[in-house]
């Protein structure tokens with residue numbers, strides 16, 4: 001199966017190239033850029049030297065549709081909503097890594113992203129690509145809205161509770177991310193001297209992933225409350241930890257909660273449940289497509305604590321995108337993705 005990448009010079013695009021290089025059924029046909037056409041991708045990323053010697057090409061959907069079966073859009077928010085209709089008309093499948101196609105309510109997109117939303121036709125035909133929980137729809141989709149990094153960690157961590165408790169009183173998601181989550185372009189927010197030895201909260205009550213998480217938990221259980229979500233930037237390159245506190249409508253136990261997770265993720269190759277009383281850290285998933293989860297119940301406060309970790313560029317972006325491609329084309333779900341994490 002031949003694939004192209006738009007936004008190949010970004011971190012998500014580069015991670016796609018790395019994964020596809022180890023895939024038995026996907027082959028990289030072409031890489032595309034809006035600003036570096038004619039340049040070799042290995043000039044931009046010397047770690048690809050002598051291995052990936054593709055030249056960056058212009059973004060020409062008609063040309064791409066002649067040679068590729070699938071295009072990954074690893075572009076900033078606001079771009080894929082314009083490109084996707086061309087690919088849709090040309091019958092080439094699309095996996096969009098940006099936030100453009102995830103929210104079904106266009107007003108919500110405009111409110112949180114502060115941009116014009118994609119057309120209803122495009123958002124209507126996009127399938128939300130949370131691989132573990134939407135496999136059937138993904139396998140029949142032509143357009144995938146790949147989930148955001150924080151929503152992936154949060155939703156995989158919340159799903160068993162949301163689906164098994166009738167009513168949840170309160171959800172707090174306290175999330176931390178490494179700096180590669182902000183992409184490769186330069187900004188003062190990701191400047192070494194402002195990130196190193198620093199811990200910073202950002203987009204308080206305004207983070208664009210809030211409505212994405214709420215959209216999915218309310219689809220799973222209409223009694224789900226709005227969430228309190230906060231994002232923090234920490235001085236590391238990759239990784240997300242979402243620590244979540246959920247107040248349930250009834251008394252439970254750590255064992256009951258752990259059993260729910262065990263059952264929910266039995267046979268899922270990329271979600272690993274820690275043994276009772278043990279919790280994951282970001283290095284447990286570094287460079288891999290795993291989402292590791294630990295859970296416990298605090299009987300003093302009647303709150304369930306869930307810790308969910310992912311690598312933002314893998315399970316939070318390119319890894320899950322390839323997992324979705326595997327499901328779309330009927331390949332083994334794990335193809336190209338079974339590498340162990342890098343440790344330490």
Ligand SMILES: NC(=O)C1=CN([C@@H]2O[C@H](COP(=O)(O)OP(=O)(O)OC[C@H]3O[C@@H](n4cnc5c(N)ncnc54)[C@H](OP(=O)(O)O)[C@@H]3O)[C@@H](O)[C@H]2O)C=CC1
Nearest residue numbers: 007009010011012033034035074075098181183184312317
């Ligand atoms: N980084 C992460 O952890 C995650 C990222 N995402 C999402 O994935 C997408 C890609 O992220 P990431 O790779 O980190 O971002 P980067 O900023 O690293 O890369 C984005 C790339 O998009 C290209 N681009 C910029 N403007 C345009 C344009 N007008 N038309 C076409 N291409 C353009 C640029 O390449 P060029 O100038 O060569 O065209 C750039 O290299 C984003 O939407 C991001 O929000 C989602 C989950 C996690």
Ligand SMILES: CC(=O)N[C@@H](CCC(=O)OP(=O)(O)O)C(=O)O
Nearest residue numbers: 098099148149177178179181182
């Ligand atoms: C560190 C950092 O800035 N992370 C980004 C991650 C968002 C992202 O990946 O964008 P989408 O909206 O396409 O999901 C943020 O928190 O906004």
